[in-house]
Amino acid sequence: MYGLIGKMRAARGQRDAIMDVLLASTGAMPGCLSYVIARDPADADAIWVTEVWTDAASHKASLQLPEVQAAIAKARPIIAGFEFQVETHPAGGFGLAAVKNE
Amino acid sequence: MYGLIGKMRAARGQRDAIMDVLLASTGAMPGCLSYVIARDPADADAIWVTEVWTDAASHKASLQLPEVQAAIAKARPIIAGFEFQVETHPAGGFGLAAVKNE
Numbered sequence: 001m002y003g004l005i006g007k008m009r010a011a012r013g014q015r016d017a018i019m020d021v022l023l024a025s026t027g028a029m030p031g032c033l034s035y036v037i038a039r040d041p042a043d044a045d046a047i048w049v050t051e052v053w054t055d056a057a058s059h060k061a062s063l064q065l066p067e068v069q070a071a072i073a074k075a076r077p078i079i080a081g082f083e084f085q086v087e088t089h090p091a092g093g094f095g096l097a098a099v100k101n102e
Numbered sequence: 103m104y105g106l107i108g109k110m111r112a113a114r115g116q117r118d119a120i121m122d123v124l125l126a127s128t129g130a131m132p133g134c135l136s137y138v139i140a141r142d143p144a145d146a147d148a149i150w151v152t153e154v155w156t157d158a159a160s161h162k163a164s165l166q167l168p169e170v171q172a173a174i175a176k177a178r179p180i181i182a183g184f185e186f187q188v189e190t191h192p193a194g195g196f197g198l199a200a201v202k203n204e
Binding site for chain 2: 094
């Protein structure tokens with residue numbers, strides 16, 4: 001599996017607007033096992049996104065999905081930057097969506 | 103919801119042993135919506151754990167579960183330390199387990 005943990009910084013006061021875009025655009029995507037969008041309670045403009053994919057290729061392909069492209073276009077102007085991102089290799093745990101064999 | 107993102111450092115060469123303990127002990131826990139255990143591909147002794155709970159109380163209560171206590175006892179001697187931990191307030195996304203109403 002392939003994972004990403006990232007911290008995004010919203011333009012001042014725009015966190016909820018970005019959260020709305022992300023939440024509205026996040027549904028089942030091919031190869032996506034988990035995608036969690038969270039506020040940072042200690043940092044008013046920060047958003048944490050944690051992702052698990054079957055592999056890096058699935059994640060890369062998702063960036064071309066029309067709904068993801070639309071979300072990126074909407075959110076980009078109100079994102080101040082990305083402060084932290086780490087790739088991970090998830091091994092298991094609880095709550096990972098089953099992958100459809102298709 | 104209540105989330106945690108943490109980076110744990112294994113004693114040198116003990117990462118897989120810790121992963122085995124964590125993976126074996128992680129099943130359905132009351133209030134747990136997601137619990138993902140991952141290797142850091144860029145840091146040979148590092149483990150990332152990302153968690154989503156219904157609330158902070160569920161997470162706190164989980165630490166008293168017998169299987170969690172047993173895992174902590176097994177892993178503690180081979181954990182070198184915790185380098186990073188942030189609390190989050192997950193708002194939604196994809197792949198969060200349904201919560202049983204009980």
